[in-house]
Amino acid sequence: MLLKRTLTIAFMVLFASSALLAQNYKYIGAAKCKMCHQKPDKGEQYKKWLEGPHANAMKSLSSDQAMEIAKAKGIADPTTDAACIKCHSTMGHIDAKLAAGLKAEEGVSCESCHGAGSKYKSASVMKDREFAMENGMILPTEEVCKTCHNEESPTYKPFDYAEKAAQIAHPVPAK
Numbered sequence: 001m002l003l004k005r006t007l008t009i010a011f012m013v014l015f016a017s018s019a020l021l022a023q024n025y026k027y028i029g030a031a032k033c034k035m036c037h038q039k040p041d042k043g044e045q046y047k048k049w050l051e052g053p054h055a056n057a058m059k060s061l062s063s064d065q066a067m068e069i070a071k072a073k074g075i076a077d078p079t080t081d082a083a084c085i086k087c088h089s090t091m092g093h094i095d096a097k098l099a100a101g102l103k104a105e106e107g108v109s110c111e112s113c114h115g116a117g118s119k120y121k122s123a124s125v126m127k128d129r130e131f132a133m134e135n136g137m138i139l140p141t142e143e144v145c146k147t148c149h150n151e152e153s154p155t156y157k158p159f160d161y162a163e164k165a166a167q168i169a170h171p172v173p174a175k
């Protein structure tokens with residue numbers, strides 16, 4: 001009984017301190033990930049992202065369709081309004097003080113899904129999955145996607161994880 005309670009408290013302290021640490025991770029921007037994640041034999045994740053929907057999510061906010069949606073909601077400029085950029089740009093859903101290299105134009109950048117990279121970006125940390133995760137790296141699951149792919153999206157389409165994940169897949173090829 002006592003042991004159980006001690007363990008519970010130990011876990012609570014552990015979680016509280018990791019939550020505090022999490023706030024120190026800074027968002028470094030996709031250009032930094034590009035340095036190591038653009039080689040074709042390693043899966044060219046940067047190129048796949050750049051050509052996919054997420055890197056282009058800010059561009060969609062300049063379309064006629066975006067202007068129409070915004071107008072109906074009484075929003076003057078969808079490209080800067082928090083109500084739109086909160087899902088269309090990593091910058092829109094983080095504490096601005098933690099941006100260190102990240103740009104709003106990047107749209108939904110690597111770090112929206114993989115976590116702020118300042119502490120895991122070095123090769124020695126990155127090549128060790130567990131160590132990278134201890135330093136803020138996330139291997140996203142459906143829950144991460146649904147922070148944006150939900151009914152709050154004015155153009156919401158039902159989200160089938162397996163299907164949508166396949167559309168944006170950028171695996172490291174098996175050796």
Ligand code: HEC
Nearest residue numbers: 032033035036042110111114117121122123126127129172
């Ligand atoms: C200094 C080089 C370097 C930089 C910079 C870098 N990575 Fe990596 N990353 C690696 C290496 C090496 C691996 C191991 C897998 C491999 O060989 O491709 C890796 C693996 C990963 C993995 C897969 C982890 C796993 O175990 O499946 C993710 C996700 C990832 N990186 C995301 C990022 C993101 C996001 C950024 C930018 C914030 C970034 N990386 C920056 C070198 C780097």
Ligand code: HEC
Nearest residue numbers: 053056057060087088108112140144145148164165167168
């Ligand atoms: C930070 C918000 C955010 C997160 C997190 C996010 N997305 Fe998206 N996603 C968007 C936005 C915004 C668009 C629309 C881009 C555009 O066309 O302007 C989009 C578009 C897409 C599209 C193309 C349009 C469609 O619905 O078919 C796919 C596929 C997709 N996302 C898959 C995913 C998957 C899989 C995940 C989780 C691994 C994910 N997304 C996480 C914001 C996000």
Ligand code: HEC
Nearest residue numbers: 060065066069070078083084087148149152153155156157
């Ligand atoms: C809760 C997250 C979220 C918010 C808030 C959001 N969007 Fe989106 N937006 C998405 C996602 C996810 C997509 C991809 C398609 C889908 O599932 O809606 C998208 C797609 C779009 C598209 C492209 C539609 C297409 O099919 O090509 C436009 C235009 C757009 N959004 C405009 C806006 C505008 C304007 C606002 C602000 C009034 C806004 N969005 C707010 C998440 C969001």
Ligand code: HEC
Nearest residue numbers: 030033037045046049054108109110113139140170171172
């Ligand atoms: C919309 C969310 C999303 C964005 C944006 C995104 N990724 Fe990923 N990434 C994923 C998902 C989902 C996986 C698969 C995770 C798994 O296998 O558990 C993944 C896997 C990876 C892997 C590991 C591949 C493997 O086979 O081990 C690397 C490396 C990676 N991403 C790098 C990047 C880089 C670099 C960027 C930006 C240029 C980026 N990702 C942008 C969702 C995203």
